[in-house]
Amino acid sequence: MDIDFMYKLKEYNIIDNPFDYKYLDAEIIEKYQFFADQFEKLYEEKNERYNLTDCFFYIRDDISCNAFARNKRGYNIIGITKGYAVQMLEAFDEKIISNNSINKLIESNNGSISSGYKKLLKTNDFSVSKFMLNCSNQFTFGHEFQHILQFNSSKIIVENYISENIDLSNFCIKRHAWELDADFFATWDVFGYILNVKNGYYFKNKQDINENAFICLLFLGIGSICITKTFSYFGKWNYKNDIKKINFYTKKHSHPHPLVRILHILDSYHDQIKDSFPSLKIDKQGLLNNVMLLMEIYFKTQSPNKKILSSFFKDIDRYLNIANEYKDELYDIAIKDEAIRTLLNKRNIKFKE
16 A cells, blocks of 8 residues: 555545554554455456556545445545454454354265365365455455446546445435446456365465365355345444344335345356356255355354344345345346446346346
8 A cells, every 4th residue: 555645645635534554563554454455456456457547445544344436536446444454354253263163064064065164174274264254355345346347437427436334314226226236246256266266376285176165165255245244234243232133125225225235146146156167056045055054153153142143034034025026126227227238248248138
C-alpha cells in the first residue's frame, strides 16, 4: 500500500478516513498487511485482465465490518474496514475452524466424502481455517470488483459508491439486481481459487488432490461464503451479544435479503460445478446438505449456547418459494440492465432472455 499516495487521495477527497497501521505493534501490522497484500494482489491481477487504470485499494479506519467499491473522479477504489480484517480473522480462527472440525465432518459422513476430508488432513501445508478465510476474501474482493466493472460499464457518469452492509432506508431494484450479479461473479472467483488449490499452486510442494478431496474443498469453499452471509443474516458478527435476525423482505433496503443471496450463491455455485465437472455428480441437495452440516458444526463450536441455524432453517421452510421467485425476478431485471448486458457480452457469456 502506497501510504504517500493514499494521503494524496485523501487530500483530494477521493478516499475518506484511511487507516495507517504502520506505527502499531509488529504483530498487529502483520495481520492488517495480510489483507492489504491479498487484496492488492487480486486487484493487480484483475487490472491486467480488464485493462483498468487508476485503481487503488485501502483499509478504512472504521470498526464496523464492511467492504466497499467506489468510482470517483475516474478513480476505481476498493476498500475494506479495519473491522472487516479483525472480524474475519476472528471468524476463521484456528480455534473455531480446526482439524477437530474436519474430524466431525469425517464422523458425520461416510464413504468418499469421509475419505476426502481425511486426505485433506494429511495434505502438507493445508490449513482448513486459512483456506476458508482465503475463500471468503476471494468472494469479498470479487464482489466489490464486479461493482467496479458495473460502474465503468454504466453510461451514467456520476460518483458511484456501494458498500456491503445493508442500508435499511435505501431501496432500488436495479441495485438489488447489481448485487446478485456481483455475487454471481464473486462465486466464480472462489471457484477459480479452489481449482488453483486443487492443482497445487498454493503448496510448497505440489501435491495431487484427488477427486474426493477436491469435492471436500468445494464444500468448504462454498461453506465459508454461506457462513459469512449468515453473519449478515443476523445483522451482526459478534455472537457473544444477543442475536437479532433481519426479518425477511423482498423489495426493501439497499441489498437483497441475505436468504435470497445465499440461495442465489448456492444455485450459481452448483451450476458452475455441474458445467465444469459433470463427472463429480454433485446434486443440489447434496451440496446443500454438506454446506448445512459444515455450518452446523461451525456455529456449535463458535456459539454453543445459541441455536443460530434453527431460525435459519425455519425461514428457509417458510420463505423458500418467495425467495426463489424474487431471485428469478432480479435475474430478469439484471439481463435487461445495460451495464450488466455489456459485461456479459464482453465475457462471451450466454444468458437466457
